[in-house]
Amino acid sequence: MFLAFFRRAVSSARVTSGLGVLLAVCLTGVAPAPALARVTTQTLDNGLTVVLIEEHKAPVISFQVWYRVGSIDEVSNYTGLSHLLEHLMFKSTGKLDTGEYARTVAARGGNENAMTSNDYTAYYMTWAPQYLPLSAQLEADRMVNLRIQDEEFSTERDVVLEERRMRIDDSPIRATVEQMYSTAFMAHPYGRPIIGWVSDLQHLKAEDARAHYRRFYAPNNAVVVVAGDFQPDQAMAEIRRNFGSLPRQPGLESRRYRTEEPPQLGERRLTLHREAQLPFVFLGYHAPNWQSPDAYALVVLSQLLFEGRRSRMYQRLVFQDRIAVDEGGAYDPLSADPELFYFYAMVAPGETPEKVEAAIYEEVARIQQTPPDAREMERARNQVEAGFILGQDSVFYQAMQYATAEVVGAGTDYVTRFTKRVGKVTAADVARVARTYLQPQNRTVATLIPLAAETPK
Amino acid sequence: MNRVARPVPRHVFRHVFRQSVTRRSVLRTPWRAVRALPVLAVLATVVTLSGWWGGGALAADLKVQRETLPNGLTLQVVQRQALPIVSVQLAVLAGTRNDPEGAAGTAALTAALLNEGTATRSSTEIAEAVEFVGASLGAGAQADYATISFSGLQRNLDMGMDLLADISLRPAFRQDDVERLRKETIAGIISDEDQPGSVAAKAFDRELFGSHPYAQPAAGTVDSVEPLGPEALAAFHKRHYVPDGAVISFVGDVSFKDARKLVLRHFGKWSGRQPPAASPPVAVAPAKVRVVTIDRPVTQANVIMGHLGIRRTDADFYPLQVMNYILGGGTLTSRLGDSVREKQGLAYSVYSSFDSLRDPGSFTVNFQTKNASANQAIASTLVEIRRIREQPVAEQELADAKNYLTGSFPLRLDTNGKTAGLLTFSAMYGLGENYFTDYPQAIQAVTAADVQRVARQYLHPDAMLWVVVANQKEAAIAAP
Numbered sequence: 001m002f003l004a005f006f007r008r009a010v011s012s013a014r015v016t017s018g019l020g021v022l023l024a025v026c027l028t029g030v031a032p033a034p035a036l037a038r039v040t041t042q043t044l045d046n047g048l049t050v051v052l053i054e055e056h057k058a059p060v061i062s063f064q065v066w067y068r069v070g071s072i073d074e075v076s077n078y079t080g081l082s083h084l085l086e087h088l089m090f091k092s093t094g095k096l097d098t099g100e101y102a103r104t105v106a107a108r109g110g111n112e113n114a115m116t117s118n119d120y121t122a123y124y125m126t127w128a129p130q131y132l133p134l135s136a137q138l139e140a141d142r143m144v145n146l147r148i149q150d151e152e153f154s155t156e157r158d159v160v161l162e163e164r165r166m167r168i169d170d171s172p173i174r175a176t177v178e179q180m181y182s183t184a185f186m187a188h189p190y191g192r193p194i195i196g197w198v199s200d201l202q203h204l205k206a207e208d209a210r211a212h213y214r215r216f217y218a219p220n221n222a223v224v225v226v227a228g229d230f231q232p233d234q235a236m237a238e239i240r241r242n243f244g245s246l247p248r249q250p251g252l253e254s255r256r257y258r259t260e261e262p263p264q265l266g267e268r269r270l271t272l273h274r275e276a277q278l279p280f281v282f283l284g285y286h287a288p289n290w291q292s293p294d295a296y297a298l299v300v301l302s303q304l305l306f307e308g309r310r311s312r313m314y315q316r317l318v319f320q321d322r323i324a325v326d327e328g329g330a331y332d333p334l335s336a337d338p339e340l341f342y343f344y345a346m347v348a349p350g351e352t353p354e355k356v357e358a359a360i361y362e363e364v365a366r367i368q369q370t371p372p373d374a375r376e377m378e379r380a381r382n383q384v385e386a387g388f389i390l391g392q393d394s395v396f397y398q399a400m401q402y403a404t405a406e407v408v409g410a411g412t413d414y415v416t417r418f419t420k421r422v423g424k425v426t427a428a429d430v431a432r433v434a435r436t437y438l439q440p441q442n443r444t445v446a447t448l449i450p451l452a453a454e455t456p457k
Numbered sequence: 458m459n460r461v462a463r464p465v466p467r468h469v470f471r472h473v474f475r476q477s478v479t480r481r482s483v484l485r486t487p488w489r490a491v492r493a494l495p496v497l498a499v500l501a502t503v504v505t506l507s508g509w510w511g512g513g514a515l516a517a518d519l520k521v522q523r524e525t526l527p528n529g530l531t532l533q534v535v536q537r538q539a540l541p542i543v544s545v546q547l548a549v550l551a552g553t554r555n556d557p558e559g560a561a562g563t564a565a566l567t568a569a570l571l572n573e574g575t576a577t578r579s580s581t582e583i584a585e586a587v588e589f590v591g592a593s594l595g596a597g598a599q600a601d602y603a604t605i606s607f608s609g610l611q612r613n614l615d616m617g618m619d620l621l622a623d624i625s626l627r628p629a630f631r632q633d634d635v636e637r638l639r640k641e642t643i644a645g646i647i648s649d650e651d652q653p654g655s656v657a658a659k660a661f662d663r664e665l666f667g668s669h670p671y672a673q674p675a676a677g678t679v680d681s682v683e684p685l686g687p688e689a690l691a692a693f694h695k696r697h698y699v700p701d702g703a704v705i706s707f708v709g710d711v712s713f714k715d716a717r718k719l720v721l722r723h724f725g726k727w728s729g730r731q732p733p734a735a736s737p738p739v740a741v742a743p744a745k746v747r748v749v750t751i752d753r754p755v756t757q758a759n760v761i762m763g764h765l766g767i768r769r770t771d772a773d774f775y776p777l778q779v780m781n782y783i784l785g786g787g788t789l790t791s792r793l794g795d796s797v798r799e800k801q802g803l804a805y806s807v808y809s810s811f812d813s814l815r816d817p818g819s820f821t822v823n824f825q826t827k828n829a830s831a832n833q834a835i836a837s838t839l840v841e842i843r844r845i846r847e848q849p850v851a852e853q854e855l856a857d858a859k860n861y862l863t864g865s866f867p868l869r870l871d872t873n874g875k876t877a878g879l880l881t882f883s884a885m886y887g888l889g890e891n892y893f894t895d896y897p898q899a900i901q902a903v904t905a906a907d908v909q910r911v912a913r914q915y916l917h918p919d920a921m922l923w924v925v926v927a928n929q930k931e932a933a934i935a936a937p
Binding site for chain 2: 055056057058059060090098099102103106107108109110111126127128154155156157158159160161162163165166169170171172173275276277278307308309310315318319322325346348349375378379382383384385386387389390392393394395
């Protein structure tokens, strides 16, 4: 689904401005849907990008600040620093005590949280429109005034270690995914876990977090996105008042150097033997990101392979052959650097990962050799179009889509034009990109093999 | 606890693999029955319409039009025209509590089969019709009821209703489809064993609820699902998928008149009365602490501490919501969050919740911590439970809690899907037509004395069930 394409991030201090009116694309022969949301993008003198998405359907705003910093900016021995800093952003700023940020928002009926990805770190609150000025105050304050205390740093690092145990270490599938990415990306930082390796987390110091904060938290490395029920002029005035005087970080390049992943010249395979109930296969091919014109055809390809019960993977592995009990995959063009086009399957009891893997390759070969028929293409287009409109129902989600496009450098126009571009992809394009990118020498395959075949009751 | 059974794990991992890492656990619904979605799930039962931030724009927006048809089906409509989309949800009294004795998983498997073929449509035909227009159609069973939901563009509503009615009223339960889904369900139950949180939750329910159906896992067990065949599912469907007590809710770009017309066309001739209500034995509360340990090769102890809770209709529901928010419902802003996570760094996720159902549900505190810290986190939890029983809460703490509970209500209604779910919920638990306006008053009326009274009455630190899934050697749980 379109919804899911919008994730990670990075650089580009492009100066876009002007007004884009976002129109729902006219669906198969029916009158066009009404104009949905009004989207404007501006850049302040200090480099802060501001995206406003005006949408008056409910008295709610989502106020978000996205920083172009994530695990992609981390170096060896210091993995997990961006995410740990995200946790620390809820500590004292001098104006606010530790914990006061969360209490301030909750006591006004708001929900807040934050997240870190490969490409970005994002902070968001969703609450009543009357708190837009307070949102701007709180976020501007912690953009420059955070005070990281040694003791709080240590406690929060323990929390993150618990988070890692929960998410990765005690999850056979997540552990498999982590190791697969490390194998697929030998050089590029995408090979490193966002949450960090255990020993790195244990060795990080408060001063590392302070340095990371000083370097990356600045208006010229951030995007403020507001979606929902507000007046753009008033919102802009509040944002200027609170963020306008914050100093630009002069040394920070918007498009920073990252190790390029050398071309993969042959299949890589890895196996995990650990406690688990069912075998699991996770495989991926290096694929280009939004910068490539092939991205749209790859989106359609992923739609045909993975979306819904009519998808080829479901039909083949689960419905017809019944050798997997769960399957899927994804391709997301909105990454700062090229990422993976991946497949996964949980192997059905009594079946083998080899059989599942072979079936996946047969499906890949089939779409490489025979372009999809007209109806299948139309289904994929309709899904993308409908998904886009349905996605407007949540202001949080809307803000997230535009913010992701902006921080990875694709720009908000990418979102506006996405449906139309996808609509132009032909069946021949789909087969061609499948042939180009889904090649065995470009593939990394991870298999989880359960250690003990103990039968649970 | 969220007993939503989704026995067919489909596309579960999508985009979860490289998902961002967040500061607090995000309440996404994982791929299978999870126990307790921390705050949001609790608050879905805790909403209010006053304390509206802006003074009522959304309140005015939430004009619910209702009508009960002669066959017992209640129609609820909230018209919203901002976007050309509609969500529809039908709910029937066919929850997992209705699973026949010894056949846990029947309700969940029945719901899962609805999408897999009707008298005139195959599984593939249904999927093709829905997916061709980018819509979604699905069904699932919770503890007290089952839901069938459609979401799509307004112009596909007629088609969506046709399908929703067909799968709800005329499912085929073909042998081959039943076998396929049964296999998937069993595989799902087996792979749940890889999630320590799920292992703990199942054990907790089993131990707490005894012979009440809430003791059984929503998807069933391998042994209980194995014998389920087409006849059993068809019989369950015939008995429990009846209009009597059922509710259908529309939210989005549709008028009451049009929704009513659609409902009359598709459900007007639907008939049937609810079977006589079974009154399952209410579980008996133990008199002292009971510890259940399950040994697994894991790095963290997954701990659930709790005991019986209340019915959703209990008069003390509201003061308990306020009390629980202060204790552990507000996650990071709560006392448990502050002690266990913020001050001691023992856990990433810690929260408490009252799972209030048709029959008394549970009160639980739930956290994960490295094996070696399990005893420390358990002790800290007990300190906080005792403190809220023994000392009145501060006025500011009370005001913050009430303001959050009443003020965050619009966030429960800010999408069509969420609103439809809440309409279903309020109707299925008989919370009354004034629920949306009564709620804030009930919350705002709660005093510090009320909080202490319900804490004393409903929290029993000396008679709790502790379930600990851990590497037991490292955790070395010290029972009191």
